[in-house]
Amino acid sequence: SLPLTAxxxxxxxxxxxxxxxxxxxxxxxxxxxxxxxxxxxxAILIRDRWTGRDLAWNWGLFNFENSDFxxxxxxxxxxxxxxxxxxxxxxxxxxxANRTVYANDIFLTQAEAGRLNELVRQNFEPENRDxxxxxxxxxxxxRVRDVLDMVLGGPLHxxxxxxxxxxxxxxxxRRLVQETPxxxxxxxFLLGSRGDPPRTEWEAMFIPMEMMELLExxxxxDGAGGTRPLLGPRQVLIQADRRPTPETPPSxxxxxxxx
Numbered sequence: 001s002l003p004l005t006a007x008x009x010x011x012x013x014x015x016x017x018x019x020x021x022x023x024x025x026x027x028x029x030x031x032x033x034x035x036x037x038x039x040x041x042x043a044i045l046i047r048d049r050w051t052g053r054d055l056a057w058n059w060g061l062f063n064f065e066n067s068d069f070x071x072x073x074x075x076x077x078x079x080x081x082x083x084x085x086x087x088x089x090x091x092x093x094x095x096x097a098n099r100t101v102y103a104n105d106i107f108l109t110q111a112e113a114g115r116l117n118e119l120v121r122q123n124f125e126p127e128n129r130d131x132x133x134x135x136x137x138x139x140x141x142x143r144v145r146d147v148l149d150m151v152l153g154g155p156l157h158x159x160x161x162x163x164x165x166x167x168x169x170x171x172x173x174r175r176l177v178q179e180t181p182x183x184x185x186x187x188x189f190l191l192g193s194r195g196d197p198p199r200t201e202w203e204a205m206f207i208p209m210e211m212m213e214l215l216e217x218x219x220x221x222d223g224a225g226g227t228r229p230l231l232g233p234r235q236v237l238i239q240a241d242r243r244p245t246p247e248t249p250p251s252x253x254x255x256x257x258x259x
Contacts, residue, residue, distance in 0.1 A: 019049055020049070021048060021049055021050050021110060021113070021114070022047065022048060022108075022110060022116075022117060023046075023047040023049070023105070023113075024044065024046055024106040024108050024113050024116060025044070025047065025103050025104065025105055025106060026042065026045075026104045026105075026106050026144075026231060027042060027043045027044070027045050027090070027101060027103055027237075028040065028041075028104075028208045029041040029042065029094055029099050029100070029101050030099055030100040030209060030245060031099065031176065031242070032094075032099045033097075033098075033242075035177075037097070038180070038183070039141075039207055040207060040208040040209050040245075041060050041140060041208055042058070042140065042144050042208035042212070043056040043057060043060075043090065043144070044057045044058070044106075044116070044120065044144055044147070044148070045057075045103070046120070053086075054086060054088075055084040055085070055086065055087070056084065056086075056090040057082065057083070057124075058082065058083070058084075058085075058090075059080065059082040059139075059143035059144065061080060061081040061082060061083055062078055062080050062081070077132060077133070078132075079130055079131075079132060080130070080131055080139075080140070081129045081130045081131070082123055082124060082131075082143065083124060084120075084124070091237060091238060098240045098241065098242055099240050099242075100236065100238055100239055100240040101237040101238040102212060102235065102236060103234075104212065104216065104231040104233070104235070105231065105232030106231060106232075107229065107230060107232065108151065108152075112151050112152065116147065116151045119147055119150065123147075135206075136169050136203070136206045137203075137206070139206055141206050141207060141208045144211070145211055152220070152230075155220060156215075159218065160201040160202035160205070161201075161203075163201040163202075164198050164200050165199060165200065165201060165204060167199060167204060168195055168197060168198055168199055169191065169194075169199060169203075170188060170191050170196055171249045172199070172204065172210075173187050173188075174188065174250060175246050175247070175248060175249040176245065176246070178246055178249065178250040184250070209245065212234070215230055215231050216229075216231050216234065218231070
């Protein structure tokens with residue numbers, strides 16, 4: 001996620017039709033070092049060839065100046081917002097933070113891409129852009145998931161909501177925050193028993209890296225009786241030199257049981 005002040009307000013341009021207008025790209029950012037960066041981030045880049053604009057739309061904007069920022073973040077009641085950034089500005093934030101950024105082309109028709117562009121701009125209207133952040137059910141990644149599913153007509157929910165995984169919200173959370181023990185134990189306490197049921201692949205997409213990996217294996221009808229991938233090959237736009245994201249959660253501490 002990014003500070004709210006990092007993003008511009010002016011996103012208008014003049015059209016000059018010469019070729020297919022839109023290219024759509026999924027941007028996925030791996031972990032950072034701060035608490036709000038441990039779960040990664042993502043955005044939808046819409047490249048408008050008619051106007052020459054590359055805008056990365058994301059739903060992870062927040063205000064550091066909120067007096068109860070950390071408490072509300074841990075409780076999942078932060079007020080978040082959405083908005084665009086020019087691609088280079090978006091990447092510069094993560095380059096400075098030493099965070100890996102991946103890019104996958106999203107193979108949409110021009111009608112689907114145009115509809116996506118309309119939806120994100122409608123969402124950016126002042127009365128629509130803010131939302132109450134929920135740690136697992138309504139965050140920057142689920143918003144990307146949902147708008148893509150809406151444009152595609154629902155196949156992502158149909159495919160991934162039926163696939164139950166062995167992972168729970170607790171195991172996903174502990175996997176990602178284990179390098180900071182007090183966050184690990186604090187979030188485990190706040191989760192309670194609600195964090196333990198196994199979750200579907202659809203629900204696991206609250207983590208941007210999980211969503212990227214799942215969508216890389218998703219194929220859609222090609223209109224000729226076959227299928228074609230939704231995403232193109234993964235490209236690395238920025239390669240960080242930090243340790244890889246842990247793949248499994250840590251073991252439970254006996255000391256925590258005593259406490």
